[in-house]
Amino acid sequence: xxxxxxxxxxxxxxxxxxxxxxxxxxxxxxxxxxxxxxxxxxxxxxxxxxxxxxxxxxx
Amino acid sequence: xxxxxxxxxxxxxxxxxxxxxxxxxxxxxxxxxxxxxxxxxxxxxxxxxxxxxxxxxxxxxxxxxxxxxxxxxxxxxxxxxxxxxxxxxxxxxxxxxxxxxxxxxxxxxxxxxxxxxxxxxxxxxxxxxxxxxxxxxxxxxxxxxxxxxxxxxxxxxxxxxxxxxxxxxxxxxxxxxxxxxxxxxxxxxxxxxxxxxxxxxxxxxxxxxxxxxxxxxxxxxxxxxxxxxxxxxxxxxxxxxxxxxxxxxxxxxxxxxxxxxxxxxxxxxxxxxxxxxxxxxxxxxxxxxxxxxxxxxxxxxxx
Numbered sequence: 001x002x003x004x005x006x007x008x009x010x011x012x013x014x015x016x017x018x019x020x021x022x023x024x025x026x027x028x029x030x031x032x033x034x035x036x037x038x039x040x041x042x043x044x045x046x047x048x049x050x051x052x053x054x055x056x057x058x059x
Numbered sequence: 060x061x062x063x064x065x066x067x068x069x070x071x072x073x074x075x076x077x078x079x080x081x082x083x084x085x086x087x088x089x090x091x092x093x094x095x096x097x098x099x100x101x102x103x104x105x106x107x108x109x110x111x112x113x114x115x116x117x118x119x120x121x122x123x124x125x126x127x128x129x130x131x132x133x134x135x136x137x138x139x140x141x142x143x144x145x146x147x148x149x150x151x152x153x154x155x156x157x158x159x160x161x162x163x164x165x166x167x168x169x170x171x172x173x174x175x176x177x178x179x180x181x182x183x184x185x186x187x188x189x190x191x192x193x194x195x196x197x198x199x200x201x202x203x204x205x206x207x208x209x210x211x212x213x214x215x216x217x218x219x220x221x222x223x224x225x226x227x228x229x230x231x232x233x234x235x236x237x238x239x240x241x242x243x244x245x246x247x248x249x250x251x252x253x254x255x256x257x258x259x260x261x262x263x264x265x266x267x268x269x270x271x272x273x274x275x276x277x278x279x280x281x282x283x284x285x286x287x288x289x290x291x292x293x294x295x296x297x298x299x300x301x302x303x304x305x306x307x308x309x310x311x312x313x314x315x316x317x318x319x320x321x322x323x324x325x326x327x328x329x330x331x332x333x334x335x336x337x338x339x340x341x342x343x344x345x346x347x348x349x350x351x352x353x354x355x356x357x358x359x360x361x362x
Binding site for chain 2: 002016017018020023027031032033034035046048049050051052054
């Protein structure tokens, strides 16, 4: 989150530990049962991978 | 060419970087992630100066301090090997990049030990987790297994009995964790403990659906339906990058002197990846500082 904030991107932070519907959606979309998962324009990144994030965001 | 390359941005590597930067050494800090194992530590009550702090918060403070200095930070790339040059070192990364330094400090830490059973690779992240602190809430109302008998396994079981439906604790040995933890979890009605049971395999379709275990006393095999398997059987050092370059101990940790020196002049190591006894954040940080100062002295002698 800090990374996205620092780079001036807006985002929605969803707590899948407390939100069951969101959790199911995350598992369906990512095909993984692990956090964090980041969705950018329909693309899914599992885990915090700065290199992958940068390339998706074009920075 | 950098004066010093620091591999790993956990407590040890970040402390080393602050020390080398304060000595005006041209420093590269390269790491897969920031924080390493400390990111998965819930509460820290023994890092001096803080009576209580969460792992990620402590790491954020470390990172802020690192960023006060002109340190070249490369995060998101993994160092795979080191080669020795006539005067210095060249490191190679997963993304194919190379960097050169006159001195280097390996502070690459440890990672969870895998089970090495069929199904483990296939279902990694698909029901198999090595981080109960991160993933436990995702298994609300499901049946899960925890593999291991030490403190981290007991802590995982303790977290999961409050979240999951049934929890199966599978340990190859009698439980070796703290008695207070054993007492606490043994009261739980939704916990079944299988001691002296070996994990044979993990199976499923898209996600984990069962774990197969064997009683090592009578060879009885049983398959238990679970959607999650938490592997908590200890840690192994991330020392592969230095294989063949410096000696390891029998645990695969890099052998270091009390100065943080390896067998190769100019190549230092610090923190959990080393043979230094006791793996603690405060010790890793201190060892990082020591290795950084030794690297500084080494470079001064080099002239």
